[in-house]
Amino acid sequence: MSLISNIAQSAAKAAKKLALLDTETKNAVLLAMAQGLRAHNSPILTANEQDLAHAQSMGLSAAMIDRLTLTSERIDAMAAGIETLVELDDPVGHVRDFGERPNGIKIRKMRVPLGVICMIYEARPNVTADAGALCFKSGNAVVLRGGKEALHSSMAIAAVMHNVLEQFNLPKALISVVPDPDRALLMELMQQRGLIDLIIPRGGEGLINFVTDNSKIPVIQHFKGVCHLYVDKEADLDKAINLLVNGKTQRTGVCNALECLLVDQAISEQFLPKVAKVLAEKGVKINACKDATPYFENATMLNDDEFGEEYLCLEIAIRVVAGFIGAVEHIEQFGSHHTEVICTKNEKIATKFQQVIDASVVMVNASSRFSDGCELGLGAEIGIATTKLHAYGPMGLESLTTEKFLVNGNGQVRT
Numbered sequence: 001m002s003l004i005s006n007i008a009q010s011a012a013k014a015a016k017k018l019a020l021l022d023t024e025t026k027n028a029v030l031l032a033m034a035q036g037l038r039a040h041n042s043p044i045l046t047a048n049e050q051d052l053a054h055a056q057s058m059g060l061s062a063a064m065i066d067r068l069t070l071t072s073e074r075i076d077a078m079a080a081g082i083e084t085l086v087e088l089d090d091p092v093g094h095v096r097d098f099g100e101r102p103n104g105i106k107i108r109k110m111r112v113p114l115g116v117i118c119m120i121y122e123a124r125p126n127v128t129a130d131a132g133a134l135c136f137k138s139g140n141a142v143v144l145r146g147g148k149e150a151l152h153s154s155m156a157i158a159a160v161m162h163n164v165l166e167q168f169n170l171p172k173a174l175i176s177v178v179p180d181p182d183r184a185l186l187m188e189l190m191q192q193r194g195l196i197d198l199i200i201p202r203g204g205e206g207l208i209n210f211v212t213d214n215s216k217i218p219v220i221q222h223f224k225g226v227c228h229l230y231v232d233k234e235a236d237l238d239k240a241i242n243l244l245v246n247g248k249t250q251r252t253g254v255c256n257a258l259e260c261l262l263v264d265q266a267i268s269e270q271f272l273p274k275v276a277k278v279l280a281e282k283g284v285k286i287n288a289c290k291d292a293t294p295y296f297e298n299a300t301m302l303n304d305d306e307f308g309e310e311y312l313c314l315e316i317a318i319r320v321v322a323g324f325i326g327a328v329e330h331i332e333q334f335g336s337h338h339t340e341v342i343c344t345k346n347e348k349i350a351t352k353f354q355q356v357i358d359a360s361v362v363m364v365n366a367s368s369r370f371s372d373g374c375e376l377g378l379g380a381e382i383g384i385a386t387t388k389l390h391a392y393g394p395m396g397l398e399s400l401t402t403e404k405f406l407v408n409g410n411g412q413v414r415t
Helices: 003-018 023-039 041-057 062-068 072-087 126-137 148-167 183-189 205-214 237-249 265-282 323-334 347-356
Strands: 095-100 106-113 116-121 141-146 175-177 198-202 227-231 258-264 285-288 315-321 339-343 361-364 401-408
Touching: 003 116, 003 141, 003 175, 003 183, 023 041, 023 072, 023 126, 023 148, 041 062, 041 072, 041 148, 062 148, 072 126, 116 126, 116 183, 126 141, 126 148, 126 175, 141 148, 141 183, 148 175, 198 205, 227 237, 227 323, 237 258, 237 265, 237 339, 258 265, 258 323, 265 315, 265 323, 315 323, 323 347, 339 347, 347 361
Parallel strands: 116 141, 116 198, 141 175, 227 258, 227 339, 258 315, 285 315, 339 361
Antiparallel strands: 095 106, 106 401
């Protein structure tokens, strides 16, 4: 039996045991995992230093290195995310009553785990903890295949979680890490139909496309995050500046960072000088349409078909649009179905924006950086689905379950 077949079969077997575990025990395990991460802060950081040294020698981008980097604060945030899951309701076993049919049969639907979930990710060691905890609470086993960039960090985090599982006499295969980043093993992993129920890739667009094109297992897609902020003519401009600065500069290498600013032409003369001043202070490189370019020093002018870039750094696109309709048309053409934001004091326009914009998260007067499972009350997230089957947006516990019908009768037969 190959390494991958053994991992997949062990995970499938372990998932059956986990499906029977009660919520109280699952929560106790999760709390122990959170405590373990904090207690093993030093060895995790040491492993991460190995990954960072290798990443820098390979010349990885600043965005990739940012995602790869662990600090004591980020480890504490991983632990806090797990503790948040403990406070959330367990979706497994939740029953919805569909009533009684005229023939007397009674119909309900019950939430059940998906089974075995495979995570394929790049330089994101936090996914090891987030996905492990989310899958565990939702009753799923998980197979984690991280990139070579984060292998030492992922193995160190998984070792802490494995130690806790063993303390509770649970199989380590509930949280499995593929120890070899060989591309051939990845191909074999994506062929494990019948053992693995769902694949969730997290990383660059190239990785998502590769997994989607080659997997025999259903894939939840998380494409690039080209997030827009539209500043309406009735916006509070001070709030708009704050949303822009936070969304673009607080952390640039993440999918919920702003990549494009859209400004209603009715306020462009008033607003763009403020934008130019604050973005210059932050060192943000500007790419702008012909109407916005004159407001910025050293801006690169973009043609109308050159928007839609995911910069993941201190760089942004800026476009003056013909009001609400112009903003909607731009987002329809260049958006990535991730997160879109409007800044306005007009409640009718805000509501209309949320209704017509096709994105997994649509915000009014709030930073795009809140498009995150933890910030939205889901605890740690396993990913942000930008396609609509079967989840859309940040995926928490409920997104990792499905429903089955429960039908109770008294000897009825169909005629």
